Amino acid sequence: MNDNYEKFFNAEPLALKYGENPHQKAFIYINNDNAQFENLSDVELSYNNLLDINCAALIAAEFYDVNAAVIVKHNTPCGAALGKTLNEAYLKAFDTDPVSTFGATIAFSKTVDKEIAKHASSVFLDAVIAPDFDPDALEILKKNEALRIIKLITPYKTIRTMQEQEVHITPFGTLVQETDNKELDKDTFKVVSKTKPDAEMIEDMVFAWKIAKHVKTNAVVVAKDFKTLSIVGGQTSRIDAVETALDRACEGAKKAVIACDGFIPAIDSIQAAAQCRIGGIIQTGGTHKDKDVVDAANKYEIAMITTGIRHFKH
Amino acid sequence: MNDNYEKFFNAEPLALKYGENPHQKAFIYINNDNAQFENLSDVELSYNNLLDINCAALIAAEFYDVNAAVIVKHNTPCGAALGKTLNEAYLKAFDTDPVSTFGATIAFSKTVDKEIAKHASSVFLDAVIAPDFDPDALEILKKNEALRIIKLITPYKTIRTMQEQEVHITPFGTLVQETDNKELDKDTFKVVSKTKPDAEMIEDMVFAWKIAKHVKTNAVVVAKDFKTLSIVGGQTSRIDAVETALDRACEGAKKAVIACDGFIPAIDSIQAAAQCRIGGIIQTGGTHKDKDVVDAANKYEIAMITTGIRHFKH
Structure with a gap:
């Protein structure tokens, strides 16, 4: 990889197992300005896990102040819901497309409790993300040794708008644009x-x-x-x-x-x-x-x- | 935009009208190592045009040594074909999904002739890309004042594998991976x-x-x-x-x-x-x-x- 990325992103490259496919080398650069999270499981995060975690967390962040659950597969949402309780939101999101939820990543806007952990442990999932997990929920989730359990330290409200740019490299030149952080506008709605x-x-x-x-x-x-x-x-x-x-x-x-x-x-x-x-x-x-x-x-x-x-x- | 992009991509930023959407500022950085092309029309290239041109050209480049036509809409192919002639390839590709072809971008692997230009001028298109255009074909295409006509100077064969990396910026860190340039493998096929x-x-x-x-x-x-x-x-x-x-x-x-x-x-x-x-x-x-x-x-x-x-x- 280009050594300059290290200087540019002001971070050391952390090698990932591979990229989107096994034949592609990949790295992640994490610096102090990035959102902070902790992997509470012993399972390594892959490139595709990180893409899905990003996608799920950014959608959940749209609903940071209510009970929301967002299910993502292949970097695309396949279920999302709000509920009076977080468990209700989760079950509604799950019901959208139980087939796609096999191997999915789920982001929760609030602390995950035992009820959710019980149901989620009966489903094959790649990762769960939440600002926190109740101790008994964490105990249940940890029994699944293949599940990545991600605790978000940076609040969703902050994550929501902290990315400023996107880069798309092409053989014809490199495209850079402001990230789409636009909110609904009362004047045009x-x-x-x-x-x-x-x-x-x-x-x-x-x-x-x-x-x-x-x-x-x-x-x-x-x-x-x-x-x-x-x-x-x-x-x-x-x-x-x-x-x-x-x-x-x-x-x-x-x-x-x-x-x-x-x-x-x-x-x-x-x-x-x-x-x-x-x-x-x-x-x-x-x-x-x-x-x-x-x-x-x-x-x-x-x-x-x-x-x-x-x-x-x- | 971050001034460092200029140094990193070793190029001056060229401002685009806007990014993927009107509320996003955007730039392209083109340096001497990038693929060369010429815009033969008077119509400016937008961010989305450049995404579509990239997608269409990279697929056409898979078939650089035969007659191929590739139609792209929203950075996704919606028709592709090979033919004994380039015109045959074009008509077959067009037939896949004429609805999506409205407003699309088409890449041709070879020189565009008059027959193709005649048909293409009857369709609403955003852009056409080819290594060359016959003079009478160019004359017909130029009558459409809204059509971007892109002449590829760098050969498709070269474009095919010249991109080495992809970057995906997230709030959680920046993902960098080798571009997926893997060919079919005789040993695993x-x-x-x-x-x-x-x-x-x-x-x-x-x-x-x-x-x-x-x-x-x-x-x-x-x-x-x-x-x-x-x-x-x-x-x-x-x-x-x-x-x-x-x-x-x-x-x-x-x-x-x-x-x-x-x-x-x-x-x-x-x-x-x-x-x-x-x-x-x-x-x-x-x-x-x-x-x-x-x-x-x-x-x-x-x-x-x-x-x-x-x-x-x-």
Whole structure:
């Protein structure tokens, strides 16, 4: 590896077993300005573990002041929920996609208790992350000798916005951009449909929107009652993303909401949403087709919010 | 931006209009060691254009010595094909997913001629990339004042392996890994099924495998006759990826091949492939379920190759 990374990141390289694949060498550079965490298990963290921990923690950090559980597989969320208790949030998140949760990483916004530890120890997981673990929860989790148990020392609230830049190296040059830390903007957040969302639906829309921000573009998140019903990302067409997300949300889509990380470019997505009885859609807005899209939402009595903000993530 | 990037990448920052989204500032650092290209249009390159150009060019570079066309949208391929002529390759790639091709970037392995330019000028595209353009082709393409026309000066063969590292900045530390430049390995490439693939099927499998390498994990590519029928990436479960890819491949899946960037963990994917009359599967192999998976392939007379190489990409 380039020795200059050491100077640039002001840290010694710590060798990892390998990178995303066994044939790739990899390192991590951790310095004093980075978020602090402790690995309470005896299992080594791999490159892919660190990617998943990062993804799960950044989504959980969007909900740092409530009970949240976020499940990540392959650097992509596959379940997220809020609950009156952390256990409720966990069970709701788990229910989104139990198949994908096999081998997943879960971030909790609050201290993990015995109830959660009992259930989590019955599932094959790669890692759990939380600001703390009750002693009896830790005892149960530690029985799984393959599980990485990560205690976050830096608060989620701080982690949330501490990354300033992203770097993407290509053979054509190196791209550097500010990290997407943009919050929802009250001045651009608008109800644009005749059907008005009630307070609960607005809260579900904001919940789904905050998750869609962390899903690869085109991202579509279907949610209801602070629970994801399906999360689809990395699609090359918006209608494919919407249809796949609706298929996976199954029957639960009725009265649920859809969040799209960009604008909806055509009425086909609204028609697909209407067929599944979706109650509300939150999207960026700002295309020349906005009027058609809002007209279609009105026709099917779907509440629609535009944010004026786009969250493409590639 | 951090002034140190300038020293580190040994280049001046060139400001881009914005990053992945309008609220993110962004720069590119280009130095003498980078691949050389020329923008023959008057349209400025955005951050997202550069991501797409990179993705399309790196996939086209896998096929630098034959006629190849690769279509990319949102930093993900949505069509790729080889042909006896470049025009044939282009039309086959276009046919994979004409909806996603709206606003896409296309990389060609060889000089673009008039026939291609005529068709491409009838489609809304963001950018075209090629080692050269015939004068009459360039004339046609330049009529579209919104199209970026990129002439690659550095050969594809060189571009293919010139990137050595990738950097992923997280609040928890900075991950650096060797770029995944691994080629198929003759020693680990094995036919593991009773049904043997013929020479043509093997070539389709290698074609699909080389594309799957550039698709986000879990990646599934369905292909036939050097043409992608569907490309699905960024999925959190392998069976979802396989089923979605088969749905999108439609009727064409009969006798087609599937490439998976990792191992197939269960027989459900083989059953789904059999229902669509898939002829062959190329995958990593190396799980404790390998025997069950190969048994299932034998049951349905599907040819199976394991590569011993994994291409996770997050």
